[in-house]
Amino acid sequence: MRTKLSSTIFLAILACLLWASAFVGIKIGLPYTTPLQFAGIRFFISGLIILPFCSQRRDYFRLILKNWKVVFVITLLQTFVHYSLFYTGISMVPGALGAIVVGSGPVFVAIVAHFSMPDDKMSLKKAGVILLGLTGVVLVSLERGSLSGEGKxxxxxxxxxxxxxxxxxxxxxxxxxxxxxxPPLVLSSASMIVGGLMLFLFSIPIEGLHFSAKPFEYYAALAWLSFLSAAAFSIWFTLLKRPGVKVSDLNMWKFIIPVFGAIFAWILLPDEHPDVLSIAGMIITGSSLFLLNYLNRKKIVR
Incomplete structure (x- = not known):
């Protein structure tokens, strides 16, 4: 049981580290294209990357047709709706504020799980750990920019x-x-291929079509973003389907995404630098995840 928990933690951290690197990739690639088109191409390629690794390749279309309702809902929510809302929302708010709201994701997942999953109820200890993690995310995000802005x-x-x-x-x-x-890989592949195509088609009347030669850094960023999405979503869907894995506990690890997003930015982007506030936030977030791990291991001992 302890080995299974350690494996889940390792894979969750790996997926979150991949997602954390997306900030740098998006910042490099986005100046050369439009947001929704960039996202659509990225996820379409991601789905194609996963396809050869599906052990059920011969039954791929049969599985999708048999379970089309689940595949359609995940495609619609996870890829199309999620990234349409995300890219539109993030363009309307200051960087730091956007990072804080997005970084609070595990709080909302825990609330939804509390009312939707009978074995994943919110306790006072879990609520305290989540709030501690969110505090760290806020401190890290404040370093990224201003909270000020204008208008409705x-x-x-x-x-x-x-x-x-x-x-x-x-x-x-x-x-x-x-x-x-x-199967997780089939679900990841199908939802990203169809969802990416939907995003691309949806972007045409809004953003127009932009076909032109682009510099190497755009293609490098697109390649990395496509790979990380393919790997991270496949890992995450696999973990969500594991027996005994609680959705709220798993999503707590997403608190490290803004933390490592900042670290990757400091390393790879010349205009990004650490400060005391962000480092304090990282220590607090790390403490919350240590407490979560401690509480989960304590349950196993019992």
């Missing part, structure tokens, strides 16, 4: 990002409940 668009942006977090909670619950119907 900020409120709209915040609302869209909160909807993104709630949507993510429901998506995680759906995948967790669908234990044996659709």
């Amino acid at each position: 668009l900020i409120l709209v942006g915040i609302a869209l990002l909160i909807l993104t977090n709630i949507n993510s909670g429901f998506t995680n619950i759906i995948v967790a409940k669908d234990k044996d119907k659709v």
Whole structure:
């Protein structure tokens, strides 16, 4: 049991580290294209990357057709709705504020799980650990930029990002409940291929079509983002389907995404530098995850 918990923690951290590196990739690639088109191409390629690794390749389309409702819902929520809301919302709010709202995702997932999963109820200890982790995320995010902004668009942006977090909670619950119907790699591949295509088509009337030669850094960023999405979502869907894994506990590890996103930015981007506030936030977030791990291991001993 302890080995299984350690394996789950390792894979969850790996997936979150991959997602954390997305900030740098998006910042490098986005100046050369439009947000929704960039996301659509990225996820379409991600789905194609996973396809050769599906052991059920011969039954790929049969599995999708047999379970089309689950595949459609995950495609719609996880790829199309999530990233449409995310890119629109993040463009309306200051960077630091957006990072805080997005970083609060595990809080919303825990609330959704509390009301949707009978074995994943919120306790006072868990609530305390989640709030501690969120405090660390806020401190790290404050270092990223200003909270100031103008107009009602900020409120709209915040609302869209909160909807993104709630949507993510429901998506995680759906995948967790669908234990044996659709294999994780098939679900990841199909949802990203179709979802990426939907995003791309949806972007055309809004952003227009932009076909032109681009510099090497754009293609490098697109390649990395496509790979990390393929790997991270495949790992995450596999973990959500594991027996005994609680959705709220698993999503707590997402607190490290803004933390390592900042670290990767410091290393790879010349205009990003650490400060005392962000380092304090990282220590607090790390402490919350240590407490979560301690509480989970204590349950196993009992």
